[in-house]
Amino acid sequence: MWENFLKNHQSSLKSLFQRKRSPQLGDxxxxxxxxxxxxxxxxxxxxxxxxxxxxxxxxxxxxxxxxxxxxxxxxxxxxxxxxxxxxxxxxxxxxxxxxxxxxxxxxxxxxxxxxxxxxxxxxxxxxxxxxxxxxxxxxxxxxxxxxxxxxxxxxxASPSCKQDDDEDGWxxxxxxxxxxxxxxxxxxTVGREAFVRIAPACAVIADIITVHNLFDALTSSSGDQLHFLIYDKYLRSLDKIIRASKNPPGPLISSLQLAEGEIILEVDGTVPTQPVLQHIGISAWPGRLTLTNHAIYFESLGVGLYDKATRYDLVADLKQVIRPELTGPLGARLFDKAVMYKSTALEEPVFFEFPEFKGNSRRDYWLDVCLEILHANRFIRKYNLKETKQLEVLARASLGILRYRAVREAFRYFSSHYKTLLAFRLAESLPGGDRILETLARRLALLGSTAPLNDVSGSQQSKQQSTLSAVALVTLSRLGFALQKEENLVGEVITFGDLCAGEINLLEVAVKQSISDTGRAEAAQETVNKVKVEGIDTNVAVMKELLFPFIEICSRLQRLASWEERTKSTLFMAVSCYSILRGWTGYILPSIFVWCACMMLIRGRFNKEKPLEAFKVTAPPNKNAVEQLLTLQEGIAQVEAFIQTGNVILLKIRALLFAVLPQATERVALMLVLMAGVIAFVPWRYIILVFFVEAFTRKMPRRKESSERWVRRFREWWVRIPAAPVQLIKLEDNKKKKK
Structure with missing residues (x-):
């Protein structure tokens, strides 16, 4: 045993005892x-x-x-x-x-x-x-x-210095x-900036748009510092995913009948304990789900064999919608574990359910990868990209999905709203993501053309004239994925990647700006989450306190209009009438805006370092779950009554318009003609003055009795107007069970 050990490790022991100290560095x-x-x-x-x-x-x-x-x-x-x-x-x-x-x-x-x-x-x-x-x-x-x-x-000693030779001895x-x-x-360990500057140079390892999120995923448990063991595990997992993806089972490829340049990116539903259910109407059927860079395929499971695959296109402009949805048996909406696909080519939407015991991470993963391919194809159509440029976009999306799979399987990582590893999915959700896509489109437009590269200042470096290459397309082709017929793409590669030594290109600038905006958005969202309170009565109490200034102003105006204090009411009416006649009403709203702006600037000037004091609200008495449900029921009933009243008003107006009650219709028509004449020939300030005096003096002691009598007559007239008839038509359920 010792002889075999010494024979197998002779070179390692020899290098261990022959290791020399590194010389001191100098000139x-x-x-x-x-x-x-x-x-x-x-x-x-x-x-x-x-x-x-x-x-x-x-x-x-x-x-x-x-x-x-x-x-x-x-x-x-x-x-x-x-x-x-x-x-x-x-x-x-x-x-x-x-x-x-x-x-x-x-x-x-x-x-x-x-x-x-x-x-x-x-x-x-x-x-x-x-x-x-x-x-x-x-x-x-x-x-x-x-x-x-x-x-x-x-x-x-570093792991890089160990003699780990391959099978050929070097x-x-x-x-x-x-x-x-x-x-x-x-x-x-490696910091963020070093990873961001080096990793995207190898297109399969990282993408310049998502490299920051990739670093966060790899260092989530190491305090924003990347250790070699984590980095090595990620690359080994990525290598494993790529080898498995480029060699899918032969029967899978033959049954799908893929088009030229179409590659398989993900497959699910092959394990009996983790099926994928397709819901159409009230029917559900298990099967195998496959995602390519062109479409989604579903193969229903028959008697030991898969039926012919149904193709759901992601390339053509079919107004596709992919979103999370609830599903359940017989069309019941019980489980939040499904992805809905809808397009103009389908009569009704299709739901793909991913059953699992805990959570919905499996569904969220498929939602992300499907949306990535969908957004990539929308990006291609928006900027009218053809041939190599189109393939480059699809290759970028494909590499992003492979990286996402590698991190997910190696570290059980699940992306969040702003932390996804998929470039086009991220650009759709990031603040300023549209600028990232515009910059990427301008960069793709230069593929194959010799042009000087621009730095962040826009100055052209004459020494850095290079041929921009289809980075992701070359990478996928070299890894064994056939997106197009064999061409000599590598022979013209001079600038490989989105990075240039010593410069920060416009794409990096757009990404960093978007990340900065995202940080502010996340910080603001944290404050929103902290101030959210539970309970209907508690939220109503907070809203009342926030609206207290406006409520107080309205209550004071109401007291003035009630003429309880005649002196104040008379003075207020005189000042208001004078302002209306002088035409000052147009300056009221601008004056309020200017006053608010001045107050904001003054507070910002003198309260820079002072933290904002917490808004104090008197909490209402605590209620149990049943009392809260009763409160909610009462609120819903009030909203329903309000909507019913609005519908009645609209139906009565419809009856007047169609002369259901001719006498009332004639009066309304005459009133509309008079109002049209007044609006056409009388200046607006006099019209406003009349409406203000009429509304403000309605409860004046001398006008109170007559005003109440006119209001009573109007209500009696309004009650006598019938509502237009309404007929409810129920749609017949023609959904048939599909298999």
């Missing part, structure tokens, strides 16, 4: 390769983690190793010269500072390396643990790019990872 620091010769020069500006990443990206040639071991195959100094010549201005370091220059150079090396691996190396790079470690170390280096940052403690990402790579502290 002339050199790094030896695995053979102890062929020195590799360090870049003095960079920190040890940054130098490690640059060395592994450049991957210097060595006589004892094959050139296939290299990634970029050029020395570090040559990479720096290319960066200075292509991207950095001659005096950029003095203007930007060492940290900014070092980070830009690291981004340049990282993007070039990821471009090389994802487009020209074997497509199974997600399964290579050294690639996963290298991309993570890129983020670590971005967090500490220069020597000003604290260096890792001596003697601490990895394409390392020549000799034990001796060449600088030791990186394995206890270090």
């Amino acid at each position: 002339d620091a050199m790094l030896l390769d695995s053979a102890g010769n062929s020195p590799i020069a360090f870049i003095p500006l960079l920190s040890p983690p940054a130098n490690s990443v640059v060395a592994r990206c450049s991957n210097h040639p060595h006589p004892s190793t094959s050139t296939i071991n290299r990634i970029l195959g050029v020395p570090s100094e040559e990479l720096q010269r290319r960066f200075d010549a292509e991207l950095a201005a001659p005096d950029s370091r003095s203007k930007q500072g060492d940290t900014t220059y070092a980070r830009n150079f690291l981004e340049f090396c990282s993007y070039q390396t990821i471009l090389e691996v994802t487009t020209r190396r074997p497509p199974d790079y997600l399964g290579d643990k050294d690639f996963r470690r290298l991309t993570y170390d890129m983020m670590l280096a971005w967090d500490s790019p220069t020597l000003d940052f604290p260096s890792p403690p001596k003697g601490t 990895s394409i990402f390392y020549t000799s990872s034990t001796n060449m790579a600088v030791q990186v502290d394995e206890t270090k």
Whole structure:
């Protein structure tokens, strides 16, 4: 047993005892390769983690190793010269500072390396643990790019420095990872900005629109810091999902009869204990549900076999509606576990129910992925995208669903309103999401064209003229998903991804602005949730206190109109009549607005640092559940009576219009003619004055008796007017049971 153990671990033990200490960095620091010769020069500006990443990206040639071991195959100094010549201005370091220059150079090396691996190396790079470690170390280096940052403690071994060779005895990402790579502290974690700047460079790992939400999902339990174990688990799960998705069962593909460029993204209902039920009318039938980048397919389960699939299109403009819905047996609305699909091509909506014992996470997941494909196709139609641009949008949506599946299966993650990992679904819900989609559409319009890339200021960098490529489409094609006929898409790839070293493009700006607005919206929503109270009587009490100023003003006007205090009422009427005759009524509302604005500005000026005092409300006596139900019933009855009164008024007006009572109709017609003449020839201020005096003096001692008599006569006349007849027609239920 010991002999077998020593034989199998001979190389690991040898590398363990032959490990050498990294030399101290200085202006002339050199790094030896695995053979102890062929020195590799360090870049003095960079920190040890940054130098490690640059060395592994450049991957210097060595006589004892094959050139296939290299990634970029050029020395570090040559990479720096290319960066200075292509991207950095001659005096950029003095203007930007060492940290900014070092980070830009690291981004340049990282993007070039990821471009090389994802487009020209074997497509199974997600399964290579050294690639996963290298991309993570890129983020670590971005967090500490220069020597000003604290260096890792001596003697601490990183997982990136372990000799984990593949079956051929070497990895394409390392020549000799034990001796060449600088030791990186394995206890270090990656921050948000580093993840956002590096991860989207590999389109399968992250999308620039949802990368912030992806980071939140991965660091939900680690205090906004990403550990390598979590990152590695995510990429391994993503690799597993991709392998399973690109090789679906043969019978599934043949039974669906997919169109060219249509790929399967998700399947559910294959396990007997977790069926999917399709509800049409009062019928329900179990089956298998499949989502592609073009449609939803449902195959009813027959006697041991699936029937022919029913296709529900997501591409054409059929006014599709997909939303959560309640379902149950025989059409009863009992369980909140279904997704409704409705379009103009269907006579009635279709419901897909996802039964589960606890919660409705399974339904919510399918709702998200279906809406993602639907929104992606709407985006294509809105901006009239064709050919490669259309396929690029569908590929972005498909990659988002694969990432969502990976995070969901690895960490049991369920997205919320603003935390979804699906780009088009997120843009529909984010504040300012329309600006994100507009920016993305402008970027897609440049696919295949040579144009200078713009930074956030809009200035064109003449040194960065590149050919924008169909990033997601190339990525999916390299991973084995056939969205179109074979074309040489990789051969023209120069700028790969939405990121550019040293710059923040307009898409990133739109995303960051939207995230900032989302933070304010979420903070405001938290205050809303805190002030919500339970109980009808309690909410009524809060509303009365909030409306107290308006209620008080109305009550005072009512007291003036009652003429209980004749002096005040007379003075108020005189001032009001004078204001109406002078034409000042048009300035009342603007004056109120200006007064409110001045009060707001004054309070904002002098109460900046003072917190807003809590609004105090006297809570009503507590009521039990039965009393609250009775209160609710009484309120509903009052609302119903109010609606009935409104309907009666409208039906009586209809009777007058159609002359059901000719005598009353003639009087109303004569009154309307007189009112038309008055409005046409009398100035508005006199009309307003007459209405005001009549309404305000109605309860005046001298007019009170006559006013009550006229009101009584009007009510008696109104009671004698009959209501127009109403006939209720019930629709017959023609829904037939479908199987």
